[in-house]
Amino acid sequence: MPKDDLMPIGVFAQRSGLTSSALRFYADSGLLPPAEVDPVSGYRYYSADQLVRATVLRQLREIAMPLADVEAVLDSGADAASRLLDEHIAKVVGDAVAAQQKAATIKSVLGSVPSLPIAALKGPVLADAVEQVLTATAHEPGMPVLAGLRIEASHEAVTLTATDRYRLATRTLVPAEPPAQTWSGTVDGDELRAAAAEIRRSSLVRVEAVPHGIWFRVAGRKDRHCRLLSEDFPDYRLMLASLGEVTTRVTVSKELLLRTLEEHPGEHIGLHVADRGVNVVSADDEHPGTPLSSTATGPALRIWFELTTFYPAVSAAIGPDVMLDLRGHDQPVTIRSADRGDFTTLAMPIKAPCLNETTRNTP
Template identity: 80%
Template sequence: MPNSELMPIGVFAQRSGLTSSALRFYADSGLLPPAEVDPVTGYRYYDADQLARATALRQLREIAMPLAAVESVLDAEAEEAARLLDEHVAKIVGDAAAALQKAGVIKSVLGANVPSLLIATLKGPVLADAVERVLTATAHEPGMAVLAGLHIEASHEAITLTATDRYRLSTRTLVPPEPPAQTWAGTVNGDDLRAAVAEVRRSARVRIEAVPHGIWLRMPEREDRHCRLLSEDFPDHRLMFASLGEATTRATVSKDLLLRALEEHPGERIALHVGDHGVNVRSADDEHPGIPLPATVTGEDLQIRFEMTTLYPAVSTAIGPDVMLDLRGYDRPVTIRSADRGDLTTLAMPVKFDHSA
């Protein structure tokens, strides 16, 4: 007779989340044999100590892990099991990304009878550099796929690339040798663009063509790359720029010196004290001594605070040796741009704090 503390297969199935048929399969495959089998009736019984293994087995199968890999994970030490899990998930993510890319290409091919629209022809290295810099202002947020995209707008004069993660907004304007014949706007999958950047950089010229559901990057002597369009509406960044107002304080500072000060600062939040004597990079709580930087400053003295993860990438992607900070108050977005080139502009949101403190 079975031990009274053992569970029949039906009870164990309910507690583990596995069906009775699945338990029989895993028993026959050696992954989860029952604790006892009645020699007369053939009934299978399980011990409570087997629940953890059964639950882990179910969860691993739910993420489509093959049986052989499941066995390796269940029998491995914690560190090795984590490594095997990471490898499996990375493969799933890679396969999914490849499938999405191929699906986009297939959609484009299926709509081949629809003529493509030439957006612009640009120098490959220039386009690659612009895409990489602007894409630093993207983020992967659940339910907000558009924040991971690059918004492209073609006017009759130029091409504008824009991205935002809600804390930063970066935009760059490129003027092609021949102005676009038509206007066009769309938000392109940022991951697709990142995957294409290396090839774009090696191509002397890149034709950007719009098709249903995406764009093609046409490169002579290289494989053309397809990038999907995102269906969500891009945030109204033009309205944001229009509502900024005039700067009340302007500081021009060496990009390298400012980056070095940010790198040396120990805190996750920093405060910029901007005044007649330059820019002082201090701790947000004033516990650490500041790092004074020479700067040309006009306007009112101001103290403003930032998350390091917001300010540093905004400064690091600026073009040229000096950056210009246009400030409008301690709780207003700051415009960060090159001191001598205006084709790359970034807005950085400060951290709000009690200004009277």
């Protein structure tokens, strides 16, 4: 190859983002040999065609991929390379989570601070409650607390709460043993979700608080530790206290409502409530409304939701029937079991699609 078509190692290093010493290392390891080596001076020269391989090599090393795996990716087809990348990232994430949990465990015992007993709960009941309430969490940049679950223990009950700002879910549990004292904290939702499987297999779980975390103590199984989040949880009690009076109430089969939502076209759900029940309507004239067998009391009302907000709120409800407590077209709707009051979800409506500016009515 003519020398005019080649780059000396310094120029190639600058264009590829790799240092000259790294290029020598990758040449010696066989990952990126130079296009030509001057037999007299030993100078190394690279071709422009090698820039893509060099750039990908650098990027793979930046995500801490071992050399053997880097070589496999570089020499594989697109499908195999993608699979190898997915496997590597899964391992990195798993190792990071394990290290994070181990660090939290170490911090929990530093200084030999004794744990604080919070409550004793039935494992399957607690696991179900955790999974139900966690449906209202969200991962949002700059707001890690929205991915957490708030636990509040009083002398009579333990309350779990989560919110993604457009939906709020809360469930109250009666402990197997009365809590010895009041306590509250926001637990990392991802770690709690992972712990739920172990909690579910235990007939009784004792919850204990330590600095920066809580322990779930289970007899005959591995105890699970979850980190506490330091950010302030949204003041949902203030929002609940400011809710207006319920003006319209609907009771409908959960299965029937969910099936109608699944078959409903579009991303916006309209509920038209009248004295004969509720009708699920569309934002256009091409799809007629779907009347549901239901009961309704109070003034007629039309209210709109995003499917991604309303469907999971209904899906998480307990029991065969759900009750919708409506306060107006621009006020949160309360979705709860028609015969059990320990789990409640609030969902924010949106402006009517005909306004050509569909936005959530955030609290």
